[in-house]
Amino acid sequence: xxxxxxxxxxxxxxxAAALVGTAEAREVVPYGDGMVAPGSVVISISQRRLxxxxxxGTAIRYPVAVGRPGKQWLGATQIDGKYVAPAWSPPAxxxxxxxxxxNLIAGGSPRNPMGAxxxxxxxxxxxxxxxxxxxxxxxxxxxxxxxxxNQDVVDLYGRVTVGTQVYxxx
Numbered sequence: 192x193x194x195x196x197x198x199x200x201x202x203x204x205x206x207a208a209a210l211v212g213t214a215e216a217r218e219v220v221p222y223g224d225g226m227v228a229p230g231s232v233v234i235s236i237s238q239r240r241l242x243x244x245x246x247x248g249t250a251i252r253y254p255v256a257v258g259r260p261g262k263q264w265l266g267a268t269q270i271d272g273k274y275v276a277p278a279w280s281p282p283a284x285x286x287x288x289x290x291x292x293x294n295l296i297a298g299g300s301p302r303n304p305m306g307a308x309x310x311x312x313x314x315x316x317x318x319x320x321x322x323x324x325x326x327x328x329x330x331x332x333x334x335x336x337x338x339x340x341n342q343d344v345v346d347l348y349g350r351v352t353v354g355t356q357v358y359x360x361x
Contacts, residue, residue, distance in 0.1 A: 222250030256338035307341040
């Protein structure tokens with residue numbers, strides 16, 4: 192009995208992983224435009240992918256959610272803070288559109304949209320963060336933040352530092 196249960200669980204786990212597909216998982220891909228320094232983060236709005244540039248002609252590619260039309264931004268900035276299970280206060284625009292939101296959602300709460308970790312970006316109210324809505328990854332869903340699967344944001348968090356250059360591109 193125990194052997195069959197373990198086999199069923201393993202089979203279901205493998206099936207679930209296969210259904211997610213490689214497009215939904217982080218992966219190392221060729222990346223060598225020569226214009227971006229190793230260690231930089233490049234986010235492609237049109238691809239809904241984040242690239243962490245390696246120094247060997249490759250990058251780690253992560254699926255992400257990006258800003259909805261009219262909520263997107265382009266340009267360069269840096270990571271100016273790193274936080275594990277951060278609390279979240281909705282920005283004024285979000286609060287205006289959703290007045291029922293509380294003024295603060297504690298870190299670790301299942302209702303907290305920041306997920307497992309966040310890296311804030313200099314010059315605004317945007318962040319690269321996890322999500323409590325994994326089905327939004329791969330879509331145009333946010334007010335300008337970049338959403339990642341929680342396991343991916345934890346992976347990226349461990350690979351970048353405060354000061355890491357970030358580029359948002361079309």
